[in-house]
Amino acid sequence: MKTLKVVKIGGNIIDDDTALAEFLQGFSKIEGPKILVHGGGKLATKMAKSMNIEVKMTDGRRITDADTLDIITMVYGGKIxxxxxxQLQANxxxxxxxxxxxxxxxxxxKRPVKTIDYGFVGDIKTVNTEVLEVLLKHNVTPVFCAITHNEKGQLFNTNADTVASELAIAFANLYQVELNYCFEKDGVLLDVDDPNSVIEDINTANYATLKAEGVITDGMLPKLDNCxxxxxxxxxxxxxxxPNMLFNQNTKHTTIQA
Incomplete structure (x- = not known):
């Protein structure tokens, strides 16, 4: 069975032109089928503030009203x-x-309203692999932004980590899938102020402890839930x-285990 790499990039890599260019040069050289998923929340936040549109977050997730959805569509689906x-074509x-x-x-x-109304935020129901599989078989790399739809004309903001996770799951019966979340740190940190405090292995048991102790909070919570x-x-x-972990397995990083 072939290996499919699903790679999600976000954080400061997206915001740093040099870091992004270096990442894309390396990503382009990865052999075999691959899918790239990108975030862009920081740029969307910056644009929203420049337009005096309030940015609301809860548990690391963005509340998306109609104005925010317009910005996300422009920033995620357009510019980024x-x-x-x-740049991939150039490479x-x-x-x-x-x-x-x-x-x-x-x-x-649309995410149902329970205690919080997230607005135009979508929870993924299905991933249709047919079109993507045609591209992958012809050595074409799909590049996904964090926008989904409901087949009724409505776009939704959807967590990019979730998009990557659901794409990986959808292809798990066709490939041996490796899911990689690339960002500016060496992995999940035991101490956010100590870049060397990488937790190299996280399993179900110690994840519960890390959450209870407040070591893992905010945006890292939905990321690890998706893992x-x-x-x-x-x-x-x-x-x-x-991103170096993609090209050198000896690079320090965090591995998720059952």
């Missing part, structure tokens, strides 16, 4: 996605930019850390 695709990596609406690739529904969701649905490997 097309810039990444253009001889043929690629196609996607939202969930393109090719009907990722279908979601464990993937591992429990037959994704063969899940890692978090700097």
């Amino acid at each position: 996605n097309k810039n990444i695709v253009a 001889a990596c043929n690629s196609v930019g996607f939202t969930g609406a393109d090719g009907n690739a990722i279908v979601s529904e 464990f969701h993937a591992i429990s649905h037959h994704v063969s490997k899940v890692c978090l850390g700097k």
Whole structure:
């Protein structure tokens, strides 16, 4: 069975032109089928503030009203996605930019209101692999932003870590899937002020402890929840850390285990 690498980038890599260019050069050289998923929350936040649109977050997730959805569509699906695709083409990596609406690739529904109304935020229901599989077989790399749709004309903001996790799960019966979350740190840190305090292995048991002790909070919570969701649905490997871990397995990083 072939290996498929699903790679999600975010954090300061997206905001740093040099870091992004270096990452994309390396990513382009990865052999075999691969899918790239990107965030862009910091740039979206910056644009929202410049337009005097209030940014609301809860538990690391963005509250998305109509104005915020417009900004996310422009930033994620436009500026960031097309810039990444253009740079991949410059590195001889043929690629196609996607939202969930393109090719009907990722279908979601509006998150139900319980204690919090997240607005135009979608929870993924199905991933349609057919179109993506055609591209992968022809050495074309899909590049996904964090936007999905409901097949009724409505776009939704969807957590990029979730998009990566659900794509990995959807292909787990066709490939040996490796899911990688790349960001500016070497992995999950025991002490956020100590970049060398990488927790190299996290399993279900110590994850519960780390949450209870407040070591893992905010945006890292949904990221790790998605990691464990993937591992429990037959994704063969899940890692978090700097992009170097993609090219050198001896690079310090965090590995998620069942």
